[in-house]
Amino acid sequence: MYSIEAEHIVKTYPTEDKGIKTALKDVSFTVDQGELFGIIGPDGAGKTTLFRILTTLLLPDKGSARVTGLDVISDYRSIREQVGYMPGRFSLYQDLSVEENLRFFATIFNTSIDENYGLIRDIYVQIEPFRKRKAGKLSGGMKQKLALCCALIHRPTVLFLDEPTTGVDAVSRKEFWEMLSRLKKEGISILVSTPYMDEAALCDRVALIQDGRILGIDQPKGFVEKHLEKIWEVRSAEMYRLLKDLRRFEKTKSVHPFGDFLHLTLTDDQENEVVAFLNTAGHRDILIRPAIPSIEDIFMGLMKTPEAKA
Amino acid sequence: MNKHSTYSITAESLTKRFGDFTAVDNISFTVGKGEIFGFLGANGAGKTTAMRMLCGLSSPSSGKATVGGFDVYTQTEKIKQHIGYMSQKFSLYEDLTIKENMRFYGGIYGMSIPAIRSKTEEILKTLELVKEQDRLVRTLPLGWKQKLSFSVAMFHSPQIVFLDEPTGGVDPLTRREFWEMIYQAAYEGTTVFVTTHYMDEAEYCNRVSIMVDGRIAAMDTPASLKRSLHADNMEGVFLQLARDAKRAAD
Missing domain, CATH: 3.30.70.2070 (VP9 protein domain)
Known part of the structure; x- marks a missing residue:
């Protein structure tokens, strides 16, 4: 069974001048269990639309998709219990502290911080000195780490990370990717999007996407060899x-x-x-x-x- | 403008404090006319604060600086007239058309109607947007928007242009076309002061400064920085400097 399976997904939006913008054009791919899969493309390529469909927050016009074997439309409730999602825009509660945010997300998923602390320990210790600080007052790098902890607190089987490194400096980006490779070792499948093409090398496989269309899917080395x-x-x-x-x-x-x-x-x-x-x-x-x-x-x-x- | 100066920007012990926090700590540098100067640093290193002082938007706590020969304490309005500014986050009005944006910025900079008209025509032609001139900026693809933003920042032929992460999120081809516009501007004598998170773009600069914790940790040509830090590329240079400083700050 694949962790993620997308088949011929099409998504359109109406535009202001009464036209139609096709955000995703016939997108198909699969992600294996424990795979770190990158969706790589510029802004406006359709990355976020794809993530929202796979996390059951948006309906596709055509095509189908499954996450851990469950259908994104009929089984959306079960999917939501099993996946972690870190949206591109910082989406934690700015007026709650670091600790409160984490406890809130743990409670929503009927778990506790202690229960899954092992999974987030490496990341959380880096922000723990600031656990009483309001999330809105954190630096970019720390916000990113907290958001990752919150997405992981219920030990998801599939992790969706939408542009986690956008606008982040080279040092923090490197640290973030190191965290992802550690999570992969825990057996979590990860779908991550990025506009930074150099990050492709850090994925098991990548899909290159532009204007809603997948240009190619391969291992980073495979792309180079076939060029x-x-x-x-x-x-x-x-x-x-x-x-x-x-x-x-x-x-x-x-x-x-x-x-x-x-x-x-x-x-x-x-x-x-x-x-x-x-x-x-x-x-x-x-x-x-x-x-x-x-x-x-x-x-x-x-x-x-x-x-x-x- | 002091015609005898060969520098577009000078900063001497420039400092900005917010309460007991020193955001920019005693930085000194010069940028030559027509130079492409890369202003790099980790998130929170103080780049934006430094840039705001140079653009006349924030008064320094101490130190000296001039931009285009004008003083950052007393001649901020003069500075604003002689610089262009573009950031990824904000540049153009999304609910105005391409043409209206140019008309608006030309007006802000006090250009005459005929000058605005001829400059508008020139830009539309260069960017191949003649047919699109009445489209709302909101409806344009990102790559077009970024190139248009740059042209609008250059609309009043400023001596110096400040670019704050101008290429974030654009496709690799557009990113390169964008840098060719930067090269062209510098070639024609405009001084370019640019920040970026793309380390390959640091290579395109004549000189680069790397800010860490409010200070300038290194400043030189990309080739010299790589040589002195034994790094293969600018990413290696950046990682070494920014990592070291983080440890010192902990």
């Missing part, structure tokens, strides 16, 4: 001029900034011609070598396919 187009990384002393010059090079297919390099694809892979061209253009300290494609390269490649544009 056939050769990508070059190029650097010179003047990066902006390099970008502009490579744009007008006749054999350039695409060129984009990637950290301290540009990523370049060519119509034929003759890197000496690139070097010759750049030398003529007066570039200094030229370096060109094959690059390992990143998830962003792959995402951008998939975005351009005719299917994605349809």
Whole structure:
């Protein structure tokens, strides 16, 4: 049995100008038990709509979905008892203290903090010094940890985390992902969404999503291995001029900034011609070598396919 | 504007205290004209407070600073006229059309009607939004909104533009198109002061400062920072500095 099973989900919303916006277009995927599965895509891709359908808070127009084998429409009550959900927007009670929030969520699920303390201990000890503080007065990183504790307090079998790391700095993001890998070891299945593509590498499998459509599902490594187009990384002393010059090079297919390099694809892979061209253009300290494609390269490649544009 | 100065921004022992909490603790730096300056730091490090002082929105507790040659204590109105500002959270009025937003901002900055008209045409053309000009901003895809926000922040041709996490949540292609707009602006002489949580974007800056607990923990070119901290990339640099400081703060 899959932890999560989505089949051909479609969801539309009416727009202001009396049109229809399709938030999800035929979305299908499965998540195995104990799997850490990432939904990766930019704002407006449909991530939150998908989460709301799977957590029984929104009805799909078409298609079906099951969570731990239970139907999201007919068995919604049982699902709600078994899943933990951390919405994208901070949704705890701002005027309750850290401790009060946690006790409140435990009580709602007919349990107590003590009963499942083992599961949250590692995370809770980090915010325990502030247990009397009102949740509204916590820093972003601490709010995030408290919200995770509240989503875990009834020991859910499936955990839904909608953009838990958005707007969070690199240090807190790293810590958060370390917490997730520990939870995974407890056997909890986790569906997590993020707009940060570099976080894909931390998932068992990921679905890349754009404009309500899944562009591809694979292991992070699988995406890289199946990416056939050769990508070059190029650097010179003047990066902006390099970008502009490579744009007008006749054999350039695409060129984009990637950290301290540009990523370049060519119509034929003759890197000496690139070097010759750049030398003529007066570039200094030229370096060109094959690059390992990143998830962003792959995402951008998939975005351009005719299917994605349809 | 002091025409002889080569600096767009200067800060000397700039400090902001709220009661007994020192949000910005004695920071000093300069930003050159046409430079892309990355202003990084962990959540709560004091970036926003520092930025608010530089934009003339909050008075420092002590220290000195100038922006575009104007004093942050006494010439805040002058500063506001000479800077552009954009953040992910707020920039454009959602219930105005594209064209109305530009008309509005042009008016705020005291531009003449013909100047507003020609600038509007120029931006609509550059962003390929001529056909969309009467659409409400609310109905635009995020990527368009971000690029439009940047163009509106640059509407009055400011000397300096402040960008507060301008690319959060946008797709990878739009994020790169956005950075090309930044490069272009800097190339044409605008000074860019930018914050981001994307560490690859830190690489696109001429220089980067990293704030930790109200202080500037490091400031240099990305290449020098990586070299001196033996890190492969800016993420490595950031993690080292921000982690160290956290331990010190506990």
